[in-house]
Amino acid sequence: MPLDVVELTSAQFKKICDIVYRFSGIRLSSGKEALVKARLMKRLRALHIETIEAYIRYLESQKGVSELDYMIDAMTTNKTNFFRELAHFNFLTDKILPNLSDRKLRFWSAACSTGEEPYSLAMLLNDKIPGIVKRDVKILATDISATCLEKARRSVYTKSNMSGIPDQYLRKYFDKTENNSSAIFHLKNEIAGMVQVACLNLMKAWPMTGTFNVIFCRNVMIYFDKKTQEKLVNRFWDYIEPGGYLFVGHSEGLSSISHKFTYIQPAVYLKK
Numbered sequence: 001m002p003l004d005v006v007e008l009t010s011a012q013f014k015k016i017c018d019i020v021y022r023f024s025g026i027r028l029s030s031g032k033e034a035l036v037k038a039r040l041m042k043r044l045r046a047l048h049i050e051t052i053e054a055y056i057r058y059l060e061s062q063k064g065v066s067e068l069d070y071m072i073d074a075m076t077t078n079k080t081n082f083f084r085e086l087a088h089f090n091f092l093t094d095k096i097l098p099n100l101s102d103r104k105l106r107f108w109s110a111a112c113s114t115g116e117e118p119y120s121l122a123m124l125l126n127d128k129i130p131g132i133v134k135r136d137v138k139i140l141a142t143d144i145s146a147t148c149l150e151k152a153r154r155s156v157y158t159k160s161n162m163s164g165i166p167d168q169y170l171r172k173y174f175d176k177t178e179n180n181s182s183a184i185f186h187l188k189n190e191i192a193g194m195v196q197v198a199c200l201n202l203m204k205a206w207p208m209t210g211t212f213n214v215i216f217c218r219n220v221m222i223y224f225d226k227k228t229q230e231k232l233v234n235r236f237w238d239y240i241e242p243g244g245y246l247f248v249g250h251s252e253g254l255s256s257i258s259h260k261f262t263y264i265q266p267a268v269y270l271k272k
């Protein structure tokens with residue numbers, strides 16, 4: 001079923017965009033037709049469905065209830081890497097970790113993709129906090145994409161994923177094996193065990209109780225409209241302890257939305 005013989009009409013595009021927006025907050029705007037079509041094709045192929053019209057019928061039918069999750073998963077953009085936006089990790093090292101004293105430590109990577117973000121945090125905490133094994137430290141890592149979460153849980157990466165990792169962390173926290181002459185990097189259990197991976201749609205209810213020292217919500221709000229961003233940022237407020245921080249992506253400043261956080265430096269916000 002070649003891509004060019006399957007038609008995506010503007011009415012179908014609009015319908016898919018509306019469903020994706022209602023369920024996930026992701027705003028797919030006009031201009032994204034080719035991207036949406038390519039992503040839908042993955043689902044059509046998996047289901048052996050020939051046309052987008054038939055796919056939409058299936059999606060809306062009783063038989064297709066679980067398809068919504070697969071379709072949303074296919075629509076997500078999951079680009080990430082270890083120690084992405086290094087300034088946040090430097091800020092943690094210099095300004096946050098030295099002041100955390102002996103309290104329990106709670107972090108949340110909200111939209112963690114394939115795990116590089118929460119595992120970067122786990123490596124940093126392990127390296128910088130003396131006696132970390134005796135501390136009560138938990139990193140929650142959530143995402144809407146089941147495919148990403150499966151990779152995050154596996155915590156096995158290829159050489160192409162490893163570019164952002166400092167050499168000493170690579171040696172200290174990964175076991176390297178070879179598979180068909182390609183290097184495979186297995187994150188050590190002491191780091192993987194610090195992270196709890198769970199499926200969570202940021203648009204739905206959040207089951208967590210208690211507050212976090214730091215929430216990372218990076219490079220996901222760019223896919224949401226202002227109204228959704230504002231609602232989300234204000235929900236985060238209630239989940240951050242006083243003196244705690246919200247990190248957003250460096251292209252996602254909060255200047256155009258209404259919120260109670262104090263701006264500290266680009267993409268770093270404090271709950272006073």
Ligand SMILES: C[S@@+](CC[C@H](N)C(=O)[O-])C[C@H]1O[C@@H](n2cnc3c(N)ncnc32)[C@H](O)[C@@H]1O
Pocket residue numbers: 023024025026076077078079080081084110111112113114117142143144145148200201202203217218219220223249
């Ligand atoms: C570009 S990745 C960012 C990953 C990581 N935070 C980073 O900065 O490298 C965006 C992630 O947001 C997730 N996402 C999109 N909408 C979501 C939603 N409504 N709830 C939870 N996760 C969502 C996607 O599945 C994707 O993995």
